[in-house]
Amino acid sequence: MLHNKRITLFITGGIASYKAAELTRQFIKAGAVVRVVMTDNAQKFISPLTLQVLSKNKVYTDTFDEQDAEVVSHIHLADSTDLTVIAPATANMIAKMANGIADDMSSTTLLAITAPKLIVPAMNVNMLEHPATQSNLKKLQSYGDTILDPDTGFLAEGYEGKGRMPDPYKIVEAATSLLIERDESLPLKNKKVIIAAGGTKERIDPVRYITNDSSGKMGYSLATVARNLGAQVTLVSASSIEQPFGVTFIAVESARDMQEQMLKHYETADIVIMAAAVSDYRSKEQSTQKIKKSSDDLELVLEKNPDILAGMGKDKKRQFLIGFAAETNDLEKYAMDKLVRKKADMIVANDVSKQDAGFNADTNEVIIFQPDREPIAIDLKSKDEIAFDILKIAIKTINEK
Ligand SMILES: Cc1cc2nc3c(=O)[nH]c(=O)nc-3n(C[C@H](O)[C@H](O)[C@H](O)COP(=O)(O)O)c2cc1C
Structure with a gap:
């Protein structure tokens, strides 16, 4: 810029x-x-x-x-x-x-x-x-x-x-x-982009929670790049890394908080990116007090969290919906299945078992799946560069629709 x-x-x-x-x-x-x-x-x-x-x-x-x-x-x-x-x-x-x-x-x-x-x-x-x-x-x-x-x-x-x-x-x-x-010529000028990032935290009691290894870096890179391309960006984040400048930042903790905030902004959004690692399950009971060490076993019953991406896919109107698939095996199979099942317009799949890709790394290596289009493989590069490629491909597809 x-x-x-x-x-x-x-x-x-x-x-x-x-x-x-x-x-x-x-x-x-x-x-x-x-x-x-x-x-x-x-x-x-x-x-x-x-x-x-x-x-x-x-x-x-x-x-x-x-x-x-x-x-x-x-x-x-x-x-x-x-x-x-x-x-x-x-x-x-x-x-x-x-x-x-x-x-x-x-x-x-x-x-x-x-x-x-x-x-x-x-x-x-x-x-x-x-x-x-x-x-x-x-x-x-x-x-x-x-x-x-x-x-x-x-x-x-x-x-x-x-x-x-x-x-x-x-x-x-x-x-x-x-x-x-002030630059009216940018490709995402006057477009609203909402992005979910980070790994959600599902409380067990006031000091303990279930979470995952997601750092939120990929979502933050997407937010920065979308902003640089002229978009009005809302970042719904469960991550604690430093906020990017020039975006509307909403901090959330659990999957349900994240869903509530995403849905609040969904109606008016042009591009929606679910780059968050949403916990599939949450603890059925959330104790308001710290659970004491009493018996030898502690049983934790988990219940399913809402599927935020699928929910948005069901209610999709003009939004271009991008989801992520973090897999450790059968990348293409799971990504294609997600694309259809969740009515997404793009699935960005990455193999999180690779050392320099996925969770926590500063680099990533992805394959982009879109309905009726050939998959596009993007080799290992920085998450900012990957974010730029993802948005460039999304803009091209939107413009061709
Ligand atoms: C050691 C020292 C530090 C100063 N630090 C500041 C400062 O941080 N901010 C400020 O507005 N003025 C500061 N001043 C006062 C300005 O230097 C002073 O108002 C000066 O007239 C500003 O001139 P200028 O605006 O033409 O550069 C400092 C002065 C001294 C001696």
Whole structure:
């Protein structure tokens, strides 16, 4: 998404400006073209040379350092920006931006930029909470700028509070989301995708449950890739890995919770992906108190959980329904059976007995089954790449219908 995008990164004079070096590196790694502008005070914290080396571009610091007679540099830079990131954004720069002040290279260029702006405030908690800063941030939002909420944690001042600059990867995610939101040409634009991920937990008592080895990684990769393709994504998750940015996240625990949430969003969904490992059975009794160790044997009676995929297949209208089959043997037989029995439009089958595929691994190897189409085998690659292939094939099939 950031490939070849021209990002202008403004670094202002906050203690977090050292993190802007890593941010620049991550933008470059994502394929962006990065031009850096620094205030005089930012240069007291970090050298422009560092940013020049990392961005592979000269760093802008002075409005009147006009090196190219053909252009006015701050206007040229503003006009050639696809995305603006101000990180860290000082209280001072936020105030200047909110009031149209243009008295140095950074504030002057910022006033001339029409491309979307992501502002990353970072400051002492009291500076952040001051009504002047809060009102300036609201004003900037009303101008259409996006504010990334600061993290709460240990501040440079030596105490806890809100105001920390989020880690660079979160800024990259937020920048990516901003570009996605505004790109009308993406293939899943205005499409709603709901995804179930993770292994459900079926309670036995308040501290014990039945679950499985699913990490939720495949579902999370699908959520991230669907978001990158422009979809509005709802992720119904029984996993505790870090939430992807820019998706509506719903945490669930049991199969029944998951079913309830999936059905709530099913009606309006365009694509539905059941990438969760739903427990087939749950304990018939759920003790409200911790079960005590008393007798030598403890009998646990299990009852069947609802089949979420089959239930949605039965009520299918326009939704494109994708299910997963995690098998240890006879992959094709079970996958084809599932495709028909559950009225799915696609079954993604993987052999979970293989070491680098399936549960918990970062990679996967799958075969895609669709009615009346030849199976498509996808060789071992990262779960993000597999997710991209799955969605690409689904979009192709939807478009051909
Ligand atoms: C050690 C030190 C750390 C500072 N950290 C911050 C900060 O994190 N956030 C902030 O808004 N201001 C911070 N300031 C104050 C700004 O540097 C000051 O308001 C300055 O005028 C901002 O200039 P600029 O916005 O042009 O970069 C800090 C100042 C010093 C001396």
